[in-house]
Amino acid sequence: MRILIAAAGSRGDVDPYTGLGAALRRAGHEVALAAPDPFAPLVRRAGLEFRALPARPEARGDVAGRRGLMRSAAAFVTGLARGFADVVDDGTDLLVLSTTTAPLGWHLAEAAGIPSLDTHLQPTTPTGDFPPVVGGTRSLGRLGNRAAGRVGLRVADRLYTEAVAGLRRDLGLPPLGPAAARRRREAAGLEVLHGFSEHVVPRPADWRAGLEVVGNWWPYLDPEARLPADLEDFLTAGPRPVFVGFGSMAGGDGRRLTELTLRALRRAGLRGVLQAGSAGLDAAGDDVLTVGEVPHALLFPRVAAVVHHAGAGTSAAALRAGVPSVPVPVAADQPFWAARLAALGAAPRPVPYAALTAERLADALGRAVGDPGHARAAATVARHLAAEDAVPRTVRTIEHLAAHAGR
Secondary structure, three states: OEEEEEOOOOHHHHHHHHHHHHHHHHOOOEEEEEEEHHHHHHHHHOOOEEEEEOOOOOOOOOOOOHHHHHHHHHHHHHHHHOOHHHHOOOOOOEEEEOOOOHHHHHHHHHHHOOOEEEEEOOOOOOOOOOOOOOOOOOOOHHHHHHHHHHHHHHHHHHHHHHHHHHHHHHHOOOOOOHHHHHHHHHHOOOOEEEOOOOOOOOOOOOOOOOEEEOOOOOOOOOOOOOOOHHHHHHHHOOOOOEEEOOOOOOOOOHHHHHHHHHHHHHHHOOOEEEEOOOOOOOOOEOOEEEEOOOOHHHHHHHOOEEEEOOOHHHHHHHHHHOOOEEEOOOOOOHHHHHHHHHHHOOOOOOOOHHHOOHHHHHHHHHHHHHOHHHHHHHHHHHHHHHHOOHHHHHHHHHHHHHHHOOO
16 A cells, blocks of 8 residues: 655654654555655655655744744645645555644545545644643633634634635635535544543543544654764763753744753753754753754653653653653643643643743753652653554554555
8 A cells, every 4th residue: 555644844743754654664555754855864764755845844833922823834834735736646545644734635635536544743623621732721611622622723724724725726626615624524523543642641531433542653763773972972971961952943042042051050950961953052061062863762761851842742752761851832732732741740830931041940950850759750651651552553543444445
């Protein structure tokens, strides 16, 4: 079977699908992963065919506020829609779609007459159990949470309206808006797989049948992968350091963040490994080392704590390693995951990026590293995650879907 996975956004929106794609390839399928150009090396290292999506993997969160976030998201969707249809060839049997690509991919599947499967990294369907992942962390009660979730879907629909209209025209399909397309799939009861753990976010009790939480799809890791020699030397030269990284967030704020981080680390008496990321963190010394992209699966188990922006992927990687987090959420779904880490006991109270100071970061580091309860809670979740394996369940679902469609 020829499977096309389409994922777009920042690295955390794409990397989990490299592990899923590699597993499908081991199961005997031909797998291509469509993603923005900068992720071609990630995809090819996993042994998958790469196809370029016309979108830039820039941070969709704007630290200036919600209005900036919406502008950035709208520009991202518009760019993504351009040429999206070109990644689906005549031999494709099944589309596997991420949260960001699904509202466009449904129409490609319709035009090609092939099945598609939504695979989400966040809980996007409204529920009374908690507020929507991009709507703040304060519960509005069961009715309020569901209502806010529906509002969130309508906002997302508006972001895709123009792009979907143009795509359907290009495909020769009759007009159908994003909201109508979503309602049609819901009415059909189509299965949606969610790539996070029920031990982190329990499956909502009011979700319909077919909305399944299967566990994390972990990024592909080459069995021969090793940490860089200078990082290995730094790790063994003293006590466990703290990892500090903001991924694709906080672009252009590197100098302030670097100085702030150094003051916090030294105030807390801790060594640090800084990941440059889009922010451009950069420092060197006996007690600090700056690195580029390194596998979290290899590094995180060897640090004392992880300071991060609370993206879904980094949050899961810290829990998998069994180490405490210091979440510094910036935008989008990050406050949701930061709150989950704190609720699990695997992190102290989050420090919002907009309120980040050296003093607040030092205090949070002191609590994360000094309170053994955070390490115990993280280790407990890590044991649960180690017992889960989302891949076989996902592969079975994909194969069943293709067989049911006669492919």
